[in-house]
Each structure stands twice: as structure tokens, then as C-alpha cells.
Amino acid sequence: MTAGDVAPTPQRRRPAAGAFLKLFLRNRLAAAGAILLTAVVLLSVLAPLLPLQDPYAQDTAQKFLRPFSPGHLLGTDHLGRDILSRLIWGTRLSLVVGLVASFGAAFFGSVIGITAGYFGGRTDNWLMRAIDMLMAFPYILLALAIVAALGPGLVNALIAVAVVNIPFFARNIRGVTVTLAHKEFVDAARLAGMTDLRIMVSEILPNVLPVIVIAMSTTVGWMILETAGLSFLGLGSQPPVADLGSMLGEGRNALITDPHASIVPGLMIFVIVMSVNLLGDGIRDALDPRLRSGALTRPMARTIVDRNAVPQPPADPALLNVQELRTEFRVGSRTLKALSGVTLQVRPGECLGLIGESGSGKSVTALSVMGLVASPPGVIAGGAVRYAGTEVLGAPFSELRKLRGDRISYIFQDPLATLHPLYRVGDQIVEAIQAHHAVSKSKARARALELLEAVRIPNASSRIDNFPHELSGGMRQRVGIAMALVNEPDLIIADEPTTALDVTVQAQILSLLDDLRRERGVAILFITHDFGVVAQLCDRIAVMYAGRIVETGPTAAILADPAHPYTRRLIACVPELGEGQRELHAIPGLPPAVDDLPPGCAFAPRCDKAQPACRTGEIPLDAFGSERAVRCLFPESDQAGGAA
Amino acid sequence: MGSYILKRLLAAIPVILGITVIVFLIMSLIPGDPATAILGSYATPENVEKLNRDLGLDKPLVQQYFIWLGNMLQGDFGRSFSLNRPVLDEVLERFGATLVLAGTSLVICSILGIIAGVVSAARQYGVADKAITFIVLIGISIPSFFLGMMMILLFAVNLRWLPVSGMYAIYGGGDLPDLIRHLLMPATALAVVATGVIARLSRSAMLEVLRQDFIRTARAKGVTERNVIWRHALKAAMVSIIPVIGVQAGFVLSGAVYIETVFQWPGVGRMLVTAILTRDILLVQGGVVIVAACYVLFNLAVDVAQSLLDPRVTT
Numbered sequence: 026m027t028a029g030d031v032a033p034t035p036q037r038r039r040p041a042a043g044a045f046l047k048l049f050l051r052n053r054l055a056a057a058g059a060i061l062l063t064a065v066v067l068l069s070v071l072a073p074l075l076p077l078q079d080p081y082a083q084d085t086a087q088k089f090l091r092p093f094s095p096g097h098l099l100g101t102d103h104l105g106r107d108i109l110s111r112l113i114w115g116t117r118l119s120l121v122v123g124l125v126a127s128f129g130a131a132f133f134g135s136v137i138g139i140t141a142g143y144f145g146g147r148t149d150n151w152l153m154r155a156i157d158m159l160m161a162f163p164y165i166l167l168a169l170a171i172v173a174a175l176g177p178g179l180v181n182a183l184i185a186v187a188v189v190n191i192p193f194f195a196r197n198i199r200g201v202t203v204t205l206a207h208k209e210f211v212d213a214a215r216l217a218g219m220t221d222l223r224i225m226v227s228e229i230l231p232n233v234l235p236v237i238v239i240a241m242s243t244t245v246g247w248m249i250l251e252t253a254g255l256s257f258l259g260l261g262s263q264p265p266v267a268d269l270g271s272m273l274g275e276g277r278n279a280l281i282t283d284p285h286a287s288i289v290p291g292l293m294i295f296v297i298v299m300s301v302n303l304l305g306d307g308i309r310d311a312l313d314p315r316l317r318s319g320a321l322t323r324p325m326a327r328t329i330v331d332r333n334a335v336p337q338p339p340a341d342p343a344l345l346n347v348q349e350l351r352t353e354f355r356v357g358s359r360t361l362k363a364l365s366g367v368t369l370q371v372r373p374g375e376c377l378g379l380i381g382e383s384g385s386g387k388s389v390t391a392l393s394v395m396g397l398v399a400s401p402p403g404v405i406a407g408g409a410v411r412y413a414g415t416e417v418l419g420a421p422f423s424e425l426r427k428l429r430g431d432r433i434s435y436i437f438q439d440p441l442a443t444l445h446p447l448y449r450v451g452d453q454i455v456e457a458i459q460a461h462h463a464v465s466k467s468k469a470r471a472r473a474l475e476l477l478e479a480v481r482i483p484n485a486s487s488r489i490d491n492f493p494h495e496l497s498g499g500m501r502q503r504v505g506i507a508m509a510l511v512n513e514p515d516l517i518i519a520d521e522p523t524t525a526l527d528v529t530v531q532a533q534i535l536s537l538l539d540d541l542r543r544e545r546g547v548a549i550l551f552i553t554h555d556f557g558v559v560a561q562l563c564d565r566i567a568v569m570y571a572g573r574i575v576e577t578g579p580t581a582a583i584l585a586d587p588a589h590p591y592t593r594r595l596i597a598c599v600p601e602l603g604e605g606q607r608e609l610h611a612i613p614g615l616p617p618a619v620d621d622l623p624p625g626c627a628f629a630p631r632c633d634k635a636q637p638a639c640r641t642g643e644i645p646l647d648a649f650g651s652e653r654a655v656r657c658l659f660p661e662s663d664q665a666g667g668a669a
Numbered sequence: 670m671g672s673y674i675l676k677r678l679l680a681a682i683p684v685i686l687g688i689t690v691i692v693f694l695i696m697s698l699i700p701g702d703p704a705t706a707i708l709g710s711y712a713t714p715e716n717v718e719k720l721n722r723d724l725g726l727d728k729p730l731v732q733q734y735f736i737w738l739g740n741m742l743q744g745d746f747g748r749s750f751s752l753n754r755p756v757l758d759e760v761l762e763r764f765g766a767t768l769v770l771a772g773t774s775l776v777i778c779s780i781l782g783i784i785a786g787v788v789s790a791a792r793q794y795g796v797a798d799k800a801i802t803f804i805v806l807i808g809i810s811i812p813s814f815f816l817g818m819m820m821i822l823l824f825a826v827n828l829r830w831l832p833v834s835g836m837y838a839i840y841g842g843g844d845l846p847d848l849i850r851h852l853l854m855p856a857t858a859l860a861v862v863a864t865g866v867i868a869r870l871s872r873s874a875m876l877e878v879l880r881q882d883f884i885r886t887a888r889a890k891g892v893t894e895r896n897v898i899w900r901h902a903l904k905a906a907m908v909s910i911i912p913v914i915g916v917q918a919g920f921v922l923s924g925a926v927y928i929e930t931v932f933q934w935p936g937v938g939r940m941l942v943t944a945i946l947t948r949d950i951l952l953v954q955g956g957v958v959i960v961a962a963c964y965v966l967f968n969l970a971v972d973v974a975q976s977l978l979d980p981r982v983t984t
Contacts (some may be wrong), residue, residue: 161965161968162964165938171695173950175699254814280822299811323791323875326894397889430889430890443885
């Protein structure tokens with residue numbers, strides 16, 4: 026992985042060009058496959074017109090001539106027959122057999138699939154049971170049984186291969202038909218008095234045809250290989266007629282003395298199968314839009330850092346200093362600026378509430394602190410994060426890893442998705458301990474149990490061996506909290522830890538966090554969109570809007586007298602119980618798209634007090650009173666004490 | 670867990686019965702007089718008549734099936750006329766050799782395939798990923814029987830490292846090192862395609878899993894990247910990799926028929942091919958039923974392994 030690499034490689038810096046190159050390369054491979062396959066097909070189609078020798082003309086005096094012998098470009102076989110001619114005729118035969126088998130399997134598979142899917146019920150049940158039985162065989166056993174019964178021969182091998190592939194078609198096509206069978210146009214056809222047969226042929230078949238074609242294209246290469254295999258075993262084409270498989274089988278008898286008689290047909294089979302595979306992969310990739318958007322990339326161990334300069338350390342070193350943090354998402358040619366310069370401090374033992382609407386960048390801020398923003402596409406494009414005076418974004422990965430979960434730990438939103446589903450919760454907590462401390466498993470387990478009791482999980486000694494899915498949502502979140510506390514961190518970053526829970530559980534979790542904070546003196550960076558939660562827990566608040574902090578200060582002061590128009594509107598949105606008549610004020614408009622931020626104040630388009638000056642230039646986060654700051658040219662305040 | 674295994678075992682019974690029905694129906698396709706087909710065209714009329722009576726071939730089809738099934742349940746799969754010994758003895762002896770070959774192959778392709786897939790995913794778009802992707806593409810395109818022949822040319826004929834054929838160790842003629850020397854080439858040739866398929870699937874399963882939230886949790890805990898990949902991600906990815914290994918087992922078993930022929934491995938696959946060519950129908954019939962039934966049981970074992978890994982399956 027990227028342990029310790031700070032400077033991103035040029036390729037990662039320009040994912041747009043990279044993605045294009047990748048697609049181009051992939052297409053080039055697919056194109057190579059298409060060209061190869063076309064050449065092979067052309068050769069075999071044109072076989073009668075080509076100036077080839079008689080593939081059956083024997084001349085034992087000329088047997089096993091090497092390739093490039095005069096008159097025999099690829100040499101001769103054990104009966105002195107021209108290998109080039111036999112190769113092209115053999116390829117022709119193999120392709121025809123593979124295609125016919127494919128059509129046969131597609132036809133019968135479709136008949137079964139459409140019948141089962143259309144009629145449903147008992148018909149469906151019995152047909153699919155039978156198909157399941159066929160699929161219970163390793164495919165070649167079924168093919169061998171059929172050839173055994175019918176006797177060796179190319180036609181019989183073809184039948185065997187087709188039958189073996191029927192289940193694949195039947196299953197796929199039944200699946201599509203089932204979804205079609207109850208569509209309006211089928212009902213309409215039924216009401217119009219069409220017979221079942223006619224509906225299946227004229228209404229269903231055209232709609233499943235694409236599925237049939239795709240299934241054929243993915244299996245035809247396979248069927249060519251299978252029939253060649255049966256011929257290789259001597260169960261397919263019989264002498265003197267030869268497909269590629271039986272050529273290879275005959276050549277095998279003289280493998281050691283005259284390998285060319287085996288290598289030539291073997292390579293041809295390889296080329297055909299490879300070109301079909303290349304083509305198939307290319308088509309699949311082109312059809313799969315997830316690959317094109319780059320969504321199938323995996324996040325790396327840490328967020329890529331690509332910044333020009335590191336800000337100077339601040340005069341007031343807090344426990345956590347986030348300075349001018351800019352995190353971006355680079356998707357193709359677009360750059361989404363999730364954070365455009367976030368600055369905040371958390372002091373030891375303090376709880377800072379980071380609040381904002383969804384999309385304001387609060388979670389990105391939380392994840393950026395320990396380099397946990399998914400990357401690609403996330404990139405930290407500027408700023409610094411200092412923990413106890415040390416810059417962590419540029420630190421080697423081993424240093425960063427030592428901080429994660431030990432000094433700074435996280436509690437995430439959805440505890441079902443964020444706990445590993447296949448490990449017992451106790452083991453997950455134990456792992457968090459052992460990642461940082463060399464303690465024995467039993468000691469770590471005792472510590473885990475202690476923590477589970479501390480977060481008030483009833484019956485902790487038996488719950489410790491539960492899997493996450495065996496616990497309720499509230500329990501799971503308690504496990505998440507226990508896991509965050511287990512190494513006695515200095516700072517917990519809680520990213521909407523109560524959002525997925527119902528209200529009563531939410532209140533329990535909040536009071537638990539509050540107790541733990543007071544008992545253990547741990548600082549908390551609490552991310553939420555809920556002012557009620559903030560009021561209950563936080564000493565200070567930072568309000569985020571469009572990737573910036575717009576207001577910050579002590580909780581009570583801001584709640585009582587918000588200075589930024591946005592904060593004011595946000596607080597007005599909170600319904601209060603027992604004040605039934607109060608009017609709720611939704612904020613008009615939507616937050617701006619972060620790839621298209623307006624100049625000046627990002628909130629100006631939605632602000633009823635906006636002036637022309639609000640729409641130009643950078644608006645600084647200015648001090649407002651002694652402990653507050655606000656990013657507004659015209660802060661609202663009930664008290665005249667504003668210093669703005 | 671016990672009740673889950675029992676449930677799966679009970680569900681396997683109708684499948685195995687279905688297999689016998691299908692084999693029986695296929696064999697009833699044999700043109701002409703089955704007894705003649707079984708005994709070969711040089712059989713005396715008395716023998717044909719006796720066999721017809723023994724097998725109940727003069728009775729209606731349904732009755733014939735139940736007679737056959739009843740005989741099989743008593744361990745009587747008939748006699749192979751070409752080998753002149755009970756079918757069951759021959760099949761079981763040969764199946765042992767096939768299991769050694771296919772089992773080794775399955776272990777090779779599972780281990781190599783998963784490692785290749787995990788490395789590929791962990792270094793997505795890196796040099797290792799590209800190299801593995803390219804090798805895998807070639808691997809899944811090369812017919813195993815052709816690959817086997819080329820390996821013989823290279824390792825046995827040119828380099829003289831390994832023997833071409835002549836594996837007797839399983840039947841008591843040699844020791845373990847001898848068996849391994851004989852096993853190396855056929856097991857590898859047989860494993861190549863399956864390795865490629867498993868590698869491809871493991872790669873995409875890992876990419877899918879690495880995007881999950883619980884991976885971020887593991888990283889937030891400070892778990893080393895090696896453990897994130899090999900413990901957290903791989904364990905979750907195994908849930909989708911194991912069924913693929915189950916499917917690949919069927920393909921490995923099928924490929925064994927070719928590989929046994931190429932390397933003259935005394936397994937059940939080569940036995941079946943020879944039996945078909947000599948029209949030894951009872952041997953084919955018995956061999957197919959026994960191997961297919963074992964394959965059903967193997968798949969059952971895969972399901973159980975799956976439920977052991979993923980506690981959410983049984984609950």
C-alpha cells in the first residue's frame with residue numbers, strides 16, 4: 026500500500042488522464058481480440074476459396090515434415106497430410122460445431138426458460154427442479170454420459186455439449202421472463218384473447234432476445250473449447266475428419282518426436298478462446314457504467330495529500346489544530362471542493378460541536394483529520410492537521426497509524442455497517458487494543474469486558490461473544506463507543522453517532538457520552554446536524570456551510586444570539602416541543618454545489634439580508650466579541666456588543 | 670449448526686435421486702438392444718438373454734429404474750465386462766487417484782487464486798495488478814489439455830525434471846516424494862484455468878469489500894494495513910469467494926478427465942473415456958452416478974463451510 030508515501034504519483038494526480046488511458050488500453054485489448062477473431066473466422070469461411078491442399082491427401086513418405094518445409098508451410102502430420110490445410114478446415118469445423126451447439130443450447134434453454142417464467146407456479150417449479158438436477162453434475166460427466174449412450178461422434182459430442190449448456194440459458198431467461206410475465210403489455214395481450222403460445226412468441230421473445238444474445242456470446246467460446254475437448258479425447262470427430270481437438274489428440278501420439286503436429290492446433294484453440302475472452306471482457310467493461318465512473322476503485326490506507334505548502338504552526342497550540350484544511354474529490358475531470366479552508370481547534374477535555382446541513386462538509390472534516398477520506402477520489406489539497414503540536418497529514422503512515430484509534434479514535438454513524446459483520450464484537454474491541462499495545466489476548470479481553478460494562482451493555486460477559494447482527498442498534502453503538510474508548514484516547518471524533526438511532530436510545534447514548542467525557546476528561550469533536558444534541562453536550566460550536574466554518578463560539582452564546590444569518594435560520598428550523606404555535610422556517614433554496622461555489626459568501630443566494638458586497642471577494646472569519654468568530658459582513662446580533 | 674447440516678443433508682437426497690433418474694434416462698437412449706450394447710457385439714445370444722433377465726431389461730422402464738436403484742443401494746453397480754470386475758470396486762479405486770489429483774489442484778488454485786486476487790485488488794492499477802491481470806487472461810484462455818502437453822514437452826522431455834506419467838504410488842508402488850513428482854505437472858496444469866477464474870473473482874470481491882464502512886472502521890482503529898487487507902477485507906470477501914471455489918471444484922473435476930488422459934493418470938476420468946470407447950456401459954453408468962453423488966456431497970460441504978464463516982447464514 027502507500028505506507029509513508031506523501032507525495033502522490035503523477036498518475037494519481039491526474040485521474041482523468043489515467044481513466045482515459047485505462048479505457049483506451051482496455052478497448053485496445055478488446056479491439057485486438059476482435060481483429061484476431063475476425064481473421065480466424067474469415068480464414069475458415071474462405072477455406073473453400075483458398076489455395077489449400079486437400080486436407081485428406083495422405084503421403085506417408087512425407088510424414089511429419091517440419092513447419093516451413095517447401096510446399097507445407099506448417100509441415101505435415103503422421104499421415105503426411107498438410108497441417109495448414111487441416112488447421113483451417115479444422116478451425117472451420119470447430120467454429121461451426123461450437124456455434125451450432127450454442128444455438129441449440131440457446132433454443133432449448135430459451136424454450137424451457139420462457140415456459141417456466143411465463144406459466145410460473147407448478148410448471149416453473151418442476152422445470153427448474155429438473156434444471157437444478159442437471160446443474161448438480163460436473164458438466165463433463167453429463168456430457169460423457171450422453172456420448173456414452175449415443176456413441177462417439179462429432180454430432181453426438183455437439184448434442185452433449187449443447188445439452189450441458191441448456192441449464193445456463195434456461196435459468197437466465199427464466200429470470201428475465203418472470204419479470205416480464207406480469208407487465209401490462211402481457212396482460213393486455215391476454216385480454217385481447219391471444220393464445221399463450223402466441224404471447225410467448227410475439228410478446229415475450231422479442232424482449233428476452235437481448236439476454237439470449239448476450240448469454241450466447243459469453244458461452245460460444247466455451248462451447249468451442251468443450252467440443253474440441255471431447256474430440257481430443259477421441260469422443261468427437263472421427264478420422265479422417267478432424268476438428269482442432271482431434272488434430273491435437275492425434276498429434277499427442279507423436280508429441281515427443283514431432284511436437285509441431287500438437288503445437289499448431291493447440292495454439293489455434295488458444296488464440297480463438299483468448300480472442301473471444303478479450304472481446305467479451307471489452308464488451309462487459311464498456312457496458313458496465315460503474316467501471317467508467319471509476320466507482321470500483323478501492324480506498325487506500327490513507328487519503329492522498331497533494332498540497333503545496335504547510336501552514337505555520339498556530340500561536341495557540343490546542344490538542345487538535347485543523348488549519349485551512351482543503352479536501353477535494355477528484356472525479357474524472359471534475360473537482361468537488363468539499364472543504365475550502367476549514368480551521369478549528371479542540372482543547373483538552375473540551376467538546377466541540379461541528380454542525381451543518383448534509384453536504385456542508387462536516388463528515389469530510391472529521392474523516393480528514395486522520396486521513397480516512399476515501400481516496401481515490403478524495404485528496405487533501407491544502408492545510409494542516411496538528412495533534413499536540415505535530416503535523417499528521419504529512420507524517421509517515423506508521424506514525425499516523427499509531428495515532429489512529431489510540432490517541433484519536435472515531436465513533437461512526439451506522440453501527441451495523443461500521444462493525445465487521447463476521448467478527449465477534451469482543452474480538453473487534455480486543456483487536457483495537459492489540460493494534461497498539463502488546464498485551465495478551467486474555468488481558469485485552471478483560472479490558473474489553475470492562476469497557477462493555479462501562480458503556481452499560483447489560484449482560485456484557487455474554488454479549489462480548491455476539492456478532493454485530495445479534496445486537497440492537499443502540500447496543501451496537503455502545504460497542505462502537507467502547508471500541509473508541511478502549512485505549513483511553515485524548516480525542517474522540519464522533520461522526521453523527523446518534524443519527525441512526527431512535528430518540529430514546531439517542532438520549533441514552535448522549536448522556537453516556539457526556540458522563541464518559543466528564544469521568545475520563547476526553548475531548549470530543551462531535552459532528553451533528555441537530556442543535557438539540559449540541560445544546561446537550563457541547564462546550565463550543567462550529568457551524569459549517571458549503572465547506573467552510575461560518576460561525577464559531579460558546580454554545581450558549583450562539584444558541585441565544587446567533588450572529589450569522591445561516592446559523593439563525595438553522596436554529597429557527599428546530600421545532601421545539603410545547604411551543605405548538607411556533608412557525609417553522611425552512612431555509613429557502615438549496616446549499617450550493619461544491620464544484621460551483623459563488624464568489625463571496627456561499628450563503629448569499631439564500632440570504633434575505635445579502636448586499637452586493639456579499640457577492641464579491643473572500644469574506645474572512647472575523648472575531649466577534651471575545652470568544653466568537655463569524656464569517657459575515659453584516660452579522661446579526663441582538664446585543665450591540667459585536668465587534669464586527 | 671447441527672440442524673443446519675442435517676437439513677442440508679436431507680436436501681441432498683432428492684438431488685442424488687434426480688441424478689440417478691437423469692443417468693437412467695440418458696442410458697435408455699442407447700439405440701438398439703441395451704444388453705448387446707453392454708456386452709458388445711460379440712456376445713453370445715445366451716449371455717445377452719441372461720443379462721436382459723438379470724438387469725430386468727425385459728420389464729417396463731419405471732420398473733427397470735427401481736430395480737437398478739435398488740441394486741445400487743445394495744452396493745451392486747453391476748460388472749464391468751471389459752475389466753471383468755465389479756463396477757463399484759473399479760470406480761472407487763480409480764476415484765481415489767482422481768481425488769488426489771483434483772484435490773491437490775483445488776488446493777493450488779484456491780490458494781494461488783485468492784493470493785493473486787487479493788494482491789491485485791490491494792495494488793489496484795499498480796504494476797502487480799496489471800501483471801496479474803495479464804497472466805490471468807492467458808491462464809483462463811489456455812486449454813488445460815494443451816497446457817499439459819506443453820508442460821510435458823518442457824519439463825519432462827527438454828529439461829528432464831519430472832516424469833511424464835507412470836504414477837503408481839497411490840496403489841502402493843511408490844512413496845510420497847515419488848507421488849509428488851508425478852503429481853506436480855498434472856495438478857498444476859489442471860489448476861491453471863480455475864486459478865485464473867478464482868483470481869478474477871477474488872479481485873472484484875476484494876474491491877467491493879474494501880469500499881465498505883467496516884474497513885474504514887478497522888483503519889480508524891489503527892489496524893495495520895496488512896491486517897486490514899488479509900484479515901478484515903479477505904474474511905468478508907471469502908463469503909463470495911467460497912461459492913466460486915465450489916463451482917470451480919466441478920470444473921476441476923471435469924478438467925481432470927483431460928488431464929488424466931494427457932498424463933495417463935489412473936483416475937476415474939480416464940477410466941470413463943476408455944469405458945466409452947470400449948462401450949463398457951455399466952462402468953460408465955456407475956462411474957457417473959458415483960462421482961456426481963460425491964460432487965453433490967462436496968457442494969454440501971462448501972455450504973457448511975460458508976455457514977461456519979458467515980454466522981448470518983444459519984440464523
